[in-house]
Amino acid sequence: MSYTKNEKLSFYNGIASTASTNMVNGYIPLFAISVLGATNTQMGLITSLPSIIGMLAVIPGAILLNRVQSKKNFAALSTLATRFLFMLILFIPFLSQTHAAWILVILIALLNFPGSLSNLSWQSMIGDLIPSERRGNFFSSRNRYNTIAALAVTFLSGFFLNLFDKNDAYPYQILIILGFIFAIFEVWYLFKHKEDSTKKENNEQASEHSKKFSMEVFSYKPYVMFLICALLFNFAAQMGWSIFSIYHIKEANATAMWFSLFSVTNQLAQIISIKWWANAADRWGNTMVLFVAAAGMATAPVLTILSANLIYLTLINLWIGLFVSGTNLLLFNQLLKATPDADRTNYIANYTFLLAIVGFIAPQTGVYLLNLLGMNHAMTIVSAARFIAAFSFLFVAIKINKRQSVEAIQLP
Template sequence: MKLEKNEKMSIYSGMASTISVTAVSAYIPLFAIGVLGASNQQVGLITALPSIIGMIALIPGAIWLNRSASKKNFTVISTLAARFLFMLIMFVPFLAPGYAAWALLALIGLLNFPGTLSLLSWQSMIGDLVPEERRGHFFSLRNRLNAVMALLITFATGFFLTYYNQKSAFPYQVLFIVGFLFALIEVYYLMKHKEPPKTMDVKAAKTAERGFSLAIFRYKPYVAFIICGLLFNFGAQMAWSLFSIFHIREANATALWLSLFTVTNQLAQIISMKWWAGAAEKWGNTMVLFVAAAGMATAPILTVMSTNLLYLTGINLWIGLFVSGTNLLLFNQLLKASPEKDRTTYIANYNFLLAIVGFIAPQLGVFLLNQVGMNAAMGIISIVRFMAGLSFLVVALRIDRGLSIKPAVRSS
């Protein structure tokens, strides 16, 4: 009964969180370019800067979380702080034009400190509350419902923005307020989770206090996941800023078209999410990750083949089929590759490395854009993504298979 209630509360909080964040986050690049006049470099920093702040937050965050008497309370406080800072962006347009874009960057970077703590504590908490045998079904359902909610809110906000001039700050300010109200609902449902009394693991706490520890790299499944996961995220995040720049500057997409891109992407995620969960149970999480990552590799090169907005809508439908797979399977793989005893430490170290990638990759993407142009840059990124897909295939064929064989050999 407690498990079912926790899953239900997690679904409700996830849907409220999706509304809170999606109401504006999909349009932050348009807000930055259209309202604040941000440059290409500043658009790239919108993606990259939060990673540095997140990297700074991870190590003390892991220590605080291990010392905390309640992961739930830690998650609640950090989530509320992150959402409050996000709402403060509504005041940025009142600043002088020369400072507004930089103030946006500062707030986005700053809110990522509690945002990182929120993600870390939620991942650790939900890993404790949902047993491994239920994760595939639970996360598939939760992600599918979140995708439906994201689809609806994205279309609604995109339609709402079309009633106003693209340079007007007022509609964005309304959305920031709405987003914060739903953040309060998200926090309410987080508080409704029931967690077991915490038993202090002295060894785990000491491991976390050492910060970034090389000891975790002795566990082969975790090392394999780290290599593949970081390579995939590097390729994925190189293109994030470039997609926004291409859609807004070269394809001249309005808020309504951007919402259609997102809606079709999310629709594809809803359709395909259950299939990915079933495929992972049948063929193995890592093998199916190869398929999802290989599909993601096609996104950059297909995007730049045309600036036709109907074509780009179709491409986003195609991309969404694989986004749902990577979102679901990467997180499942992280939990699977992290030993239960020291899970917080393993997750924190992975997110620490991910933060480094998150800062470097978008900057490298913008550098490639400035050096070789949009088409060549996107082609290079597609190659990097495909290499990441191949790395998952190698793990599936060699490491995972080897680990599954060893117990049978010892028992014979």
């Protein structure tokens, strides 16, 4: 199969990005607790504060992105700034133990400012560069390569960390340095993308009125329908983030090696299933298949609490991964499908802004339910919320199919 130059560069960029972020990101909780002695409060802030900082970045980021000459350059520079701030974690273990954990909290939050700009600009850029008819195939292939890279990097990182004492900062520092080296390649491949100057000029003319952040996007019905479903799903999904970690650590007593196995099996399932989701979306429609993927993810919390056996939990992560690949692929495809080309930046910016609010509230809601009702009831509520969100996608799919049927009947 032949690919355009931009698609190949995006594959290379994705692999480098995955390697850069997966070397340490999954082990930040272990680093914070075992090396820096972070408290539960600090761990909660590590999860929630980045969403608030990201929310503050979205509106000025969208305004700036509408004014820049090159989305590619904007994406590359904001990505470099994000990876540079992450590299500063390297120096935190040299600080006083009293302040080290708080510095990590602040740094993790701050790097999400350029991180949000990077994500926003990349989504807008790639939506311009990849034609709609190629997106399903392109994103399924890119996600598959990224997941393979994530699997390899996670396994090797976990194996490397287990060679050292869990309280030793040295192995984390080595991984941070290696991650920054991969980040240089990530940015380099971004810079090598070729923007379509003709399309860029057309988009500039079509969206001249939107040089400022606009709320008019909420009058576009396909986008509003997607927004309601996506925010509901993300709220339900993110309610469980902190609870899952607490369950694995406190109920199942999982070690770093088991965390690595959870992640590797999850990623392996994503590799196996990603192509199927892309083909299924082409055959039955993106929204209908998104319902199936979201419903599958809804089973995760109730299945998890059935046993604290680590082998069982590893198999559950394999099961969850089958649906994670579908939701990641189909949600992004649906976002691009629900946003017009001419003013895509503002649509994505509004979505990212609201998603940041959800990202702050949802984990706190999950922890509140855990403290109020206990682990089993909290997990059950999370599953119920996810099922409701999944059925919202089904409702939209049925409504779209009904509208298309009516339009087909009315044709002469």
